[in-house]
Amino acid sequence: MMIFLKILMLLSLVSGFATVFAAKAIVEKFNLKEKAKCDFENEITEEELEKYKFDKAVLSVKMTGMLIALPGLILLLIIYR
Numbered sequence: 766m767m768i769f770l771k772i773l774m775l776l777s778l779v780s781g782f783a784t785v786f787a788a789k790a791i792v793e794k795f796n797l798k799e800k801a802k803c804d805f806e807n808e809i810t811e812e813e814l815e816k817y818k819f820d821k822a823v824l825s826v827k828m829t830g831m832l833i834a835l836p837g838l839i840l841l842l843i844i845y846r
Contacts, residue, residue, distance in 0.1 A: 767844070774840035779837025780824040797822040 784791070792798060801818040809817065 770840055770844055774837045774844065777827070777837030778834050781792050781830050781832075781837060784833055785791065785827050786832030788823045789832065792822045795827065801825075 798815070798818040798821075801821045803814060803817055803821075808815050
């Protein structure tokens with residue numbers, strides 16, 4: 766049982782942190798900046814809008830990666846307490 770939890774912990778941590786580190790590549794590959802919404806796009810220039818959408822998409826992917834890694838961090842604390 767303990768080995769299963771350690772493997773589950775490692776899978777969660779590795780996949781979550783890999784998502785965080787590869788966030789820019791993920792956004793570029795899947796063109797996620799086009800799906801990002803901006804409420805004030807008529808108030809900024811086109812270049813600033815593109816940068817804002819890209820940064821927003823990267824932040825969203827990084828937050829998702831951290832949510833993937835969170836169960837692994839909790840298991841790490843429980844197993845090696």
